[in-house]
Amino acid sequence: MxxxxxxxxxxxxxxxxxxxxxxxxxxxxxxxxxxxxxxxxWTRIWHIAGRTAEMPEPGDYVVHNFMKESVICIRQEDGSVRAFYNSCAHRGMRMVGQSSSADMIACPYHGWRYGLDGVLVHAQDPEDFPQGNPCGKLKLRELRCDTWGGFVWYTMAEQGPSLAEYLAPMPDVYxxxxxxxxxxxxxxxxxxxxxxxxxxxxxxxxxxxxxxxxxxxxxxxxxxxxxxxxxxxxxxxxxxxxxxxxxxxxxxxxxxxxxxxxxxxxxxxxxxxxxxxxxxxxxxxxxxxxxxxxxxxxxxxxxxxxxxxxxxxxxxxxxxxxxxxxxxxxxxxxxxxxxxxxxxxxxxxxxxxxxxxxxxxxxxxxxxxxxxxxxxxxxxxxxxxxxxxxxxxxxxxxxxxxxxxxxxxxxxxxxxxxxxxxxxxxxxxxxxxxxxxxxxxxxxxx
CATH class of the missing domain: 3.90.380.10 (Naphthalene 1,2-dioxygenase Alpha Subunit; Chain A, domain 1)
Structure with missing residues (x-):
């Protein structure tokens, strides 16, 4: 910032x-x-998901459950952090229950697996979908995500203030x-x-x-x-x-x-x-x-x-x-x-x-x-x-x-x-x- x-x-x-x-x-x-x-x-402000110290390596992720929503924030290979709704693109299953680390995010219901970038990399019987193979095509729904103060932040709003704009002037004050x-x-x-x-x-x-x-x-x-x-x-x-x-x-x-x-x-x-x-x-x-x-x-x-x-x-x-x-x-x-x-x-x-x-x-x-x-x-x-x-x-x-x-x-x-x-x-x-x-x-x- x-x-x-x-x-x-x-x-x-x-x-x-x-x-x-x-x-x-x-x-x-x-x-x-x-x-x-x-x-x-709540669907428009910026929320804190966790501390950056919880996710030092690629594949480390934190889960933030807010009311009836759940969000996963994942450390990427390039060191950035991306946020995704904790809801499988198949039938909406909540995929992870607590913060952890993994090479990919796996749904416990039907075994769909997503890369760190949220893109589907594996589905059982991929040839059985009339719409075509979902792998490489479907992805988890992403949210805007950023960091400040050692905290990982995300917002459910697709448009609106950036984190820096939302927090101003606190980053300058501190x-x-x-x-x-x-x-x-x-x-x-x-x-x-x-x-x-x-x-x-x-x-x-x-x-x-x-x-x-x-x-x-x-x-x-x-x-x-x-x-x-x-x-x-x-x-x-x-x-x-x-x-x-x-x-x-x-x-x-x-x-x-x-x-x-x-x-x-x-x-x-x-x-x-x-x-x-x-x-x-x-x-x-x-x-x-x-x-x-x-x-x-x-x-x-x-x-x-x-x-x-x-x-x-x-x-x-x-x-x-x-x-x-x-x-x-x-x-x-x-x-x-x-x-x-x-x-x-x-x-x-x-x-x-x-x-x-x-x-x-x-x-x-x-x-x-x-x-x-x-x-x-x-x-x-x-x-x-x-x-x-x-x-x-x-x-x-x-x-x-x-x-x-x-x-x-x-x-x-x-x-x-x-x-x-x-x-x-x-x-x-x-x-x-x-x-x-x-x-x-x-x-x-x-």
Whole structure:
């Protein structure tokens, strides 16, 4: 992708950037609304099928099942990736069930086999077809496919924006992160009793943090006037938060402070500051300088092109409509919600914790899933949230706390007592997300 200077964002704190479309409860449980989303949104946007790290060699493929559709993305001999519907050209049989590697794709029903390019190379009794031998003539139906950020993307739309156009300006904004080098150390897909939009709503604001995530303010400053809220007309947006202690929410002095440990890890004495304010504000500046000075000798090669903000801060980014990535100095945390194929009151929530490799480091703190070995997770953990019982190892983590709120939010949106959200300025991006979604559903977007 050709990179350019990103356009300036809209303010994500200014309600003047909104039309004022109501966020009604039926959006979260109506089957008719969900059908409009399928017709006008999901069949037109770009989806992530998997990580390029899953498919390093020709013949490696990833399978992405979305609602009742299934897509295969296959590494070609020339190194490119092509995408095909997971449906045999003979009678529609779904051919593969999970990501793997093969010289060709074989249908388990009648044995038809397709090359990596999707062309049929073998059919039983090829001379028995009145229409003529199908080999070399029939092929799997292909979709547009591309890569960015170490992710494999595809779209069901035969025409429309390229991936670069769809993602803009995110590739420019995050050009300094070597995203394709990140190692996925934790990989979950969690069934959740909430509509998929709860996840995007939740990640479009940090107003809930003080209540839902009391462990965050000691190391990420999410005070109302501190974070920077940005959004673009495409629907993408982010909240940029300094990774330093909040001056409003302070830990009791007798408790170990996580920020002090971060400073100490980079050779900074936290007891050298005259006040808590100095510890937070000057320590933050000193941490930038220490990382800038020491990154190379400590093996933090991913810091090479990062600017001062990227070295110490947390831009929490939503890529419209359903992908969120937390860009941390040493981690990428990927969140995605996808609708249940039959019940709009349910969704699947994906959590991928990724870490940038550091020389000599064998274990990493994955932020959302705790300490993990610094190696690629080999398979996805499929779980039911089940009020938290399905993922006990994530209890107390930020993402676990978010999921705890999901079912209550879904239930409340059914109430006649709810008519529209009453939003603070820092929640502007929540309504903006729904307005962009309305644009897609009403045919005002490609």
């Amino acid at each position: 050709t990179l350019h200077a990103p356009p300036p964002p809209l303010s994500g704190r200014d309600p003047a950037n909104l039309r004022g479309d109501a966020i009604t409860g039926d959006r979260y449980f109506s089957s008719e609304f969900a059908q409009r989303e399928w017709d006008m949104l 050009r300094n992160y070597p995203m394709d080098t990140a190692v996925r150390v934790a990989w979950y897909r969690i069934a959740l009793n909430a509509n998929w939009k709860f996840v995007t709503d939740n990640f479009s604001e940090s107003y809930h943090t003080r209540t839902a995530h009391p462990q965050v303010p000691p190391w990420i400053d999410q005070d109302v006037d501190t974070a920077r809220h940005e959004m673009w007309p495409s629907g993408h947006g982010r909240t940029v938060q300094p990774m330093r202690p909040s001056l409003s929410d302070r830990l009791p002095e007798h408790l170990p402070h996580p920020y002090k440990m971060i400073l100490q890890a980079w050779g900074i004495d936290p007891d050298s500051y005259a006040s808590y304010e100095d510890l937070a504000m000057q320590g933050w500046l000193d941490l930038k300088a220490a990382k800038r000075r020491l990154w190379k000798e400590r093996g933090y090669v991913h810091y090479e092109h990062m600017n001062d903000e990227e070295l110490t801060d947390s831009p929490h980014t939503v890529i419209f409509p359903n992908v969120t990535i937390s860009f941390l100095p040493d981690n990428l945390v990927f969140f995605r919600s996808e609708p249940h194929p039959d019940d709009p009151g349910k969704c699947y929530f994906d959590l991928w914790c990724m870490a940038f490799p550091v020389e000599g480091q064998e274990t990493v703190e994955s932020i959302m899933a705790g300490p993990r070995p610094l190696k690629e997770a080999t398979e996805c953990e499929h779980r039911d949230f089940d009020a938290g019982r399905g993922i006990p190892e994530l209890a107390g983590q930020i993402v676990y706390q978010d999921m705890e709120l999901a079912e209550g939010m879904q239930a409340g949106l059914h109430s006649k007592g709810y008519q529209d959200a009453y939003l603070s300025a820092q929640e502007t991006r929540v309504r903006f997300f729904h307005e962009v979604l309305n644009d897609w559903l009403e045919g005002r977007r490609p």
